[in-house]
Amino acid sequence: MHSNGHVRFGGRAGETGREQSRYCAPARPYFHHRMVPSRRNPRFCYPACWPSPKAVARARSRIRELTGRNRRHVPTHLLVSELNQFLRGWRQYYRYGNSARSFAKLDRYTTERMALLLSKRHGRRGRGNGMKHVIMSGNRLGLVSLAGNVEYGRLVHAGR
Numbered sequence: 001m002h003s004n005g006h007v008r009f010g011g012r013a014g015e016t017g018r019e020q021s022r023y024c025a026p027a028r029p030y031f032h033h034r035m036v037p038s039r040r041n042p043r044f045c046y047p048a049c050w051p052s053p054k055a056v057a058r059a060r061s062r063i064r065e066l067t068g069r070n071r072r073h074v075p076t077h078l079l080v081s082e083l084n085q086f087l088r089g090w091r092q093y094y095r096y097g098n099s100a101r102s103f104a105k106l107d108r109y110t111t112e113r114m115a116l117l118l119s120k121r122h123g124r125r126g127r128g129n130g131m132k133h134v135i136m137s138g139n140r141l142g143l144v145s146l147a148g149n150v151e152y153g154r155l156v157h158a159g160r
Contacts, residue, residue, distance in 0.1 A: 031049045031050070031051065031052060031055075031094075031097065034047075034048055034049075035047060035048070036048040036098075048097065048098045049096070049097035049098065050094075050097055050098045050099050050101070050102055051094045051099055051102045055094070056102055056105070056106070059086075059090055059106060060106070060109060062086060063083065063086070063106070063109060063110055063113055064113065066079065066082055066083055066086065067079065067083070067110075067113040067114060067116070067117045068117075069117075069120055071117070072117055072120050072121045073121075076118075076141060077142070079114075079117070080114075080141050080142045080143055083110065083114075083143060083144075084142070084143065084144045087106075087110065087143070087144045087146060088144055090106075090146070091103070091144070091146050091149050095149050095150055095151050096150075096151050097150070098150070099150050100147065100150045103146035103147050103148075103149065103150065104146075104147045106146055107145055107146050107147050110143060111131075111134055111140060111143070112127060112131075114130065114134055114140075114141060114143065115127040115128075115129075115130030115131040115133070115134050116130055117130065118130035118133045118134070
């Protein structure tokens with residue numbers, strides 16, 4: 001990272017011109033940046049950014065906290081509204097870049113945690129009974145979906 005806050009990709013000793021001028025936008029603290037080869041032209045690399053493993057772990061712990069066993073007596077609509085508030089904020093922060101895989105994993109994890117919570121609420125074991133409630137609701141109990149909300153083609157800027 002340079003003194004002006006830009007992350008530098010390429011530009012090793014001896015490189016000149018275009019190779020040296022590759023920069024990513026000012027880095028956000030919980031993004032993982034990496035130069036990734038293009039599928040069409042492997043000689044061309046682009047800066048890819050996605051949520052870091054630390055950020056995903058923190059999100060999972062927050063979801064675990066919101067859907068813990070001690071919250072099984074809270075009405076479902078309040079649980080869903082609290083989860084949606086957290087998921088919307090997380091989605092807005094991490095939607096730029098290549099976050100689709102992380103979003104899909106968190107979607108599955110959120111659904112699984114809600115299924116476990118509903119199973120415990122009804123005195124059942126495992127996630128099967130709760131998953132039945134989630135699926136039969138028709139809209140995943142109103143949970144916000146993270147998948148499908150990624151904006152490609154823009155670099156991650158700290159001020160935007």
